[in-house]
Amino acid sequence: MKRFLLHLLFWAVYLLQDSIMQFTWTMSALPGMPDGERIRLAIIATVIIAIPKAIFTYFVVYFVFPRALKYPALRWWLCGETLLVLTALILAHRCLNFYIVGPIIYHNIIRPTSILNLPYLLLTIMDLGFVSGYAFTFKLLRMQLSGKEREKNLLQEKLQTELKFLRNQTHPHFLFNTLNNIYALARKRSDKTAAMILKLSKLLRFMLYESGKGFICISEEIRIIDDYLELQKLRFNERLSIQFHRNIDQEGSLLAPLLLLPFVENAFKHGVSETRFNSFVHIDLQLQNEILQFIIANTTNEDRIQPEQIGLGNVRRQLELMYHDHSLKVTNAAQVFTVQLTLNLQSHAKI
Incomplete structure (x- = not known):
């Protein structure tokens, strides 16, 4: 239906401008005719002459052009077909002018002297x-x-697929780490296991049930971080601040x-768990006027610098996909590993 309306609009606009040109062209040939009658005759003549124009237009657009794209080897053959059809429609155009428009519409007041008159043939072409x-x-x-x-939709689908993959990769990573913690407690027959x-x-x-949503309230993210910290407190007892x-x-x-939990998980998995004494995880979360600042620092092994792990790499990519305005700074020192995230929550991209 939409395509039909577009075609109808195209021909309506074209016939309008062609009728105006016909009206202007016949002005000097029909000086005594009222403008209303001259406009009526111009519209009728324009509609009649539009028949071969429409045939040629649809022949080129919907027959020649698609076949030329699909079968490049047939282009010369299609050029020949187009030339034959064009010749036939030029003759049809001239016949309509000579036998219908001139004698019937304009009562021989306006009529070409010959069907094959060269200037009129050129005008017809x-x-x-x-x-x-x-x-x-x-x-x-x-x-x-x-x-x-189509390219935009494919890109969006690609980004959505990549984002789902990153999140799905993070979930098993997190689950694996937490199950390891529970396993360690179970082997010790700890009362904290339950x-x-x-x-x-x-x-x-x-x-x-919640992580599949496009957005959650920041209070929910804070709650899940609190739950994760409670898990770690049960595991590390008092040796961790x-x-x-x-x-x-x-x-x-x-x-x-x-978005924030992987930073916390990374601090425990690749930081605190590899140190034995005076371990700490310090988190500072500020949100003012939709600008989020998240800083997390944790102790690391003095003997080696902590590498950036899968969790952080995934979050970096998620930030690139989801937020235009963000800054992520990682300070990888010998004793303290710090992550500083600044994020404009209003810069979320539509994926």
Whole structure:
């Protein structure tokens, strides 16, 4: 239906401008005729002459052009076919003018002296080429716009697939690390094992039912970080200092799910767990006017610098995909590993 309306609009606009040209051209030949009658005759003549123009236009746009694209070897053959059809339609155009428009519409007041009059033949060729050229241009423009839209959709699908892959890769990574912690406690027959399993079930419930959303409230992300920190407190006892400061001006601000938790997980898995004494994880979360600042620092082994792990690499890529305005700085020192994230929550990209 939409395509039909576009075609109808095209021919309506073309016939309008062609009728105006016909009206202007007959002005001197029909000086005593009222303008209203002259306009009526111009419209009728224009519609009749449009028949061979429409045939040639649709022949070129919907027959010759698609076959030329699909079968390049047939282009010369198609050129020959086009020339034959053009010749036939030029003759049809001239016959309509000579036998119908001149004698019937204008009562022989305006009538060419011959069907094959050279100036009129040249005008006929220009007339047929003008409208078909317009239609062909619009066809190319629509194809180009459709191609760009298709390319844009494919890019969005690719980005969505990549984002899902990154999140799915993060979830097993997180689960594997947490199960390792529970396994260590179970081997020691620790009374804390049951509490850790309960905390883990809450985290898994969040990952299954909430992390698939495009956005969550930042209060939910904070809650899941709190649950994760409680898990770690059960594991490390008093040999670990954990601080989590937050200053949030609007707890309903929206954030991509599980964007901050991988930083916390990384601090424990590749930082604290590899140190034996005076370990700490310090987290500072500030949100003011939709600008989020997240800083997390943790102790590392003095003998080696902590490498950037899978979790951080995934989050870097997620940030690149989802937020235009962000800054991520990693300070990789010998004793302290620090991550500083500044994020404009309003710069979320539509993927």
